[in-house]
Amino acid sequence: MLFAEKTVSSDVAFGTTVQNRPTFPTDIAHDCFGNHQTPLRGVPQLGPGSYNNEDKSTFRYVLDHQPMSRRGYTFNARTEERKTFEPKTDVPSPDAYQMDLTHLPDKKRSFKPFNAASQRFHTRCKSAGAPGPGSYECDVKQNRQVHMLHNFGGRTKLVPLVKTKCMSFNTDKCLICLQTPVGDYYQYRKEILCATCYNFNWQWQEKFKRTYLQAFQKVRDCSYVHEHAGTSAKIQLVDDKVTKKLQRKEAYLSLYWP
Structure with missing residues (x-):
């Protein structure tokens, strides 16, 4: 048994042709835009030619108040005398806005300005033993840096000021006083000087000159x-x-x- 297919014609194509389509701004859109944007009110079919331009118009105000041309050279040429505004004299004077205080009794003057007797700037305690301006050393070496060993971009290594001697027994003796040094002492090659003898010879240059003592290194x-x-x-x-x-x-x- 064969069944014939029933065809149904539809007029729906991207909407409907039966009902009126809502359009903005006459109708309200059912979304967030329609909630925030209020459609036009009044008569939506009112055209540009329906306004009373002769009653309310900026152009009409210009034609009435702006000086025009008498010679007819160009449109709106200002050859006519300008309109001057008359000054207004019926205004109150500047002293009319302030209250009249002449009838009030004189006020008592305060003992201190702003009724404040406290000291404004606190004095700093200056020490009696502070050095004067000429006590400072001006000729000092600037940009001082600790001596470091570099190896072309590798890690740097600090050059210690005092060299540490690792030995089982300390058998070093001073070249002048023949005593075992206590604490830090100075050494150059096999010559050893204690701190006392080094400072004495540095000051008086009794046995060694300063140029020779500069070669000594401090050891510990x-x-x-x-x-x-x-x-x-x-x-x-x-x-x-x-x-x-x-x-x-x-x-x-x-x-x-x-």
């Missing part, structure tokens, strides 16, 4: 870092971080107090 025994106990082995007494911190501090302070 490793007893504050290592403990050998008479052998070549060493026991760590101080952490490496503490040692490096001490070396950086000595190198920085040597720039100001050699």
